[in-house]
Amino acid sequence: MQIIPVHIKNEINSSAHLSELIVNSQNLDDGDIVVIAQKVISKQEGRMVKLNAVSPSLLSEGIGSQYQKDPRLVELILSESKRIIRMHDGILVVETNSGFICANAGIDESNVPDGYATLLPVDSDVSAKRIRDEIFVLTDKKVAVIISDTFGRPFRMGQTNVAIGVSGLNPILDYAGTVDSFDKVLRVTAIAIADEISSASEMVMGKSLKCPAAIVRGYSFNVEDSSITGLLRTEREDLFR
Numbered sequence: 568m569q570i571i572p573v574h575i576k577n578e579i580n581s582s583a584h585l586s587e588l589i590v591n592s593q594n595l596d597d598g599d600i601v602v603i604a605q606k607v608i609s610k611q612e613g614r615m616v617k618l619n620a621v622s623p624s625l626l627s628e629g630i631g632s633q634y635q636k637d638p639r640l641v642e643l644i645l646s647e648s649k650r651i652i653r654m655h656d657g658i659l660v661v662e663t664n665s666g667f668i669c670a671n672a673g674i675d676e677s678n679v680p681d682g683y684a685t686l687l688p689v690d691s692d693v694s695a696k697r698i699r700d701e702i703f704v705l706t707d708k709k710v711a712v713i714i715s716d717t718f719g720r721p722f723r724m725g726q727t728n729v730a731i732g733v734s735g736l737n738p739i740l741d742y743a744g745t746v747d748s749f750d751k752v753l754r755v756t757a758i759a760i761a762d763e764i765s766s767a768s769e770m771v772m773g774k775s776l777k778c779p780a781a782i783v784r785g786y787s788f789n790v791e792d793s794s795i796t797g798l799l800r801t802e803r804e805d806l807f808r
Contacts, residue, residue: 572771573780579607586701589780595708600783601698602768605716605731606678607779608694609685616643618682630654640674640684647672647686652808663687666799667731668808669718677774688714691732692794699734709790711735715765721807728769730761731795736788738762738798759798760788 573592579585585607595601609615623631623638627645631638634657641659645651648661652668663672665687673687688694695712702710714732719725730738738761746752768781802808 568783568785570768570771571782571784572776572778573601573782574776574778575607575780576777579610579779581611581613583611585611586698586705589698590702590705593782595702595706595710595782596784597709598784598787599708599710600713600736600764600786600788601702601710602713602715602765602772602781602783603695603698604772604779605673605687605691605714606685608688608691608698608714608732610679612688612694614686614688615679615683616686618684630659634659640671640676643674643684643686644672647674665690665731666796667718668805669716673716673731687716687731692734693732695732695734709735711788711790713761713765713768715768717769727762728765728772729759730765730798733761733793733795735790735793736761737791737793738795761795761798 571593573589575588575592577588589601618639621639621642623642627638627641631641634654636657644659644661648663651659651661653660658670660670661672662668674684676684679685691714695714699710699712702708712734713730715728716731717726718729720727738759740758740760742756764783768783771781772778
C-alpha cells in the first residue's frame with residue numbers, strides 16, 4: 568500500500584478549483600482513496616470567518632472571561648454546536664451541529680491569516696461526494712474520498728487525524744460473523760478504517776508542508792454509498808457523555 572502526498576503551493580480560497588489542483592498534482596488510478604484536510608475544504612466552501620465581524624453574546628462574554636478565551640471564538644463555537652459537553656482550561660468540548668464530539672467545535676485559527684478562523688464544513692459527506700464526482704468528471708477514475716480533521720481522544724495524550732466525511736467506501740470494516748485464527752466467531756470487532764486511513768495519511772500531509780491531501784493506493788475496499796454517521800457513537804452507547 569502507498570500513501571502519496573499531494574503538494575499544492577496555491578493558497579486555497581473560495582474561488583479555487585480544488586479537484587483540478589489535486590488531479591493536476593498527482594495521477595489518479597481507479598480504486599485510489601483521496602484524503603483531504605478539512606481546512607482546505609472549509610476555505611474552498613467559504614467557511615472562513617473574520618473575527619471582527621462576530622458580535623459575542625452576553626453568554627459568550629461570560630464564558631470567555633471565565634476561561635480566558637476570545638468571546639468571539641466562543642460565539643462561533645456556540646453557534647456551531649448543539650450543546651456543551653465539558654468546559655476546562657480554555658477548551659470547550661461540544662457536540663457540533665453535525666454530531667461530532669470535539670474541542671471548540673473544530674474551529675481554529677491555524678493556517679489562516681491573523682484575525683480569521685475556520686469552521687467545519689456544513690456537511691462533510693456532501694463535500695466528499697462533490698470532490699469525488701468532480702474527480703470522476705475530470706479523470707474518468709472511480710475513487711473514494713475522505714475528509715479528515717485532527718481530534719483529541721479520551722484517555723490518550725496527543726491528537727490524531729480522523730474522518731469527518733466520506734464518499735465511496737464504508738467507514739467501518741466489520742468483522743462480526745467472521746472467525747479468528749482459532750475458529751472463534753468474532754461478534755463485536757469493527758475497525759474504524761476511515762479513521763485509520765486518515766491517521767496514516769497525516770504522516771505525509773503534516774500541518775505546515777503545503778500538503779493538504781494524500782492518495783492512498785493499494786488498499787482494497789468495496790465501493791459503496793456511505794456516511795460518516797456510521798462512525799458516530801450514539802449517546803446511549805457513549806460511556807464518556
